[in-house]
Amino acid sequence: MSNCHDLFIKFHDDEIYLKSDKKESLRKSRNALRDKIKKYFSEELDVKKPKFYGQGSYMMNTTVTPIDGEYDIDDGIYLEHLKDTDEGDWPTPSTVHSWIVKATKGHTSEDPVDKNTCVRVIYKANYHVDLPIYIKKDDQSPKLAHKSKGWITSDPKALTDWFKGEVQTKGDQLKRLVRYLKAWKDYKENDTKFPSGMILTILAANHFVSDYPDEDDAALVATAKEIHNTLSESFSLVRPVVPGEELFDNWSETRRTNFLNKLEDLVKKGGEALENQDKTEASKKWRKIFGSRFPEYQPPKDENKGSNSAIQTNSAAVLGNHGRSA
Structure with a gap:
């Protein structure tokens, strides 16, 4: 992996x-x-x-x-x-x-x-x-x-204070995940209308998976999967501060389906990257999610081609719905 x-x-x-x-x-x-x-x-x-x-x-x-x-x-x-x-x-x-x-x-x-x-x-x-x-x-x-x-x-100031409180509790990785989701939106939006940056921020905070503090790749996939699963069951998001309105209220069924499909694609491709034994190939899969700004891994020139030591994760295999799996 x-x-x-x-x-x-x-x-x-x-x-x-x-x-x-x-x-x-x-x-x-x-x-x-x-x-x-x-x-x-x-x-x-x-x-x-x-x-x-x-x-x-x-x-x-x-x-x-x-x-x-x-x-x-x-x-x-x-x-x-x-x-x-x-x-x-x-x-x-x-x-x-x-x-x-x-x-x-x-x-x-x-x-x-x-x-x-x-x-x-x-x-x-x-x-x-x-x-x-x-x-x-x-x-x-x-x-x-x-x-x-x-x-x-x-009350936008209240929303800012709420998010800062979430970061204080969950750590700076949450802010990085929000930025990754926004970068994914920037690359993938095209003809499919994505949620606003504010909505992506609230979704990331609400469904943040804290199991991978030193693995942003696994944390992103796990959090995106949680978002997808929740919205698949009930496509709803309430602003966490006043006025507490339903943020997806005016979304058409087509727009909802398109966004769920985009999330599913992120989880699928991200999961394939996590499972790939070859880090160069894994990075190419991430480039399909984020575009050419994402770096392509280049193995060291003196790397032993018979060994995967340079590309292995030190983390234990994870069973279940989040991140890497055995």
């Missing part, structure tokens, strides 16, 4: 992990936008400056380097000048969106995009910043300005 944990770590560290220089560049762009928005509220609207809370994968530290697409940052804007007013007196979501559009217009060469849930600012360097807008009264959960649904309960 081949152990490709070292190749997974190389794939993680060299190819998909967000590098510190890129993280700093994204942070600077985010902060420049914050300054521009605060200036607009102070000078143009003559109201109290909003506060900001980062959210999503950037704050969870699960962002991955995309193959060809854009990096994204989610930065929540909290309207301080409205938090002590009654909800019935709040402006419409379209109105508060228009403030952010005006505040950010001209910041980059492309005009901001006014979406239902946020205002998106697009940068030429293959990334964008999404700016959802909230009002949070001191004794209530935040409300998101949704252009088609109105002011709806949403």
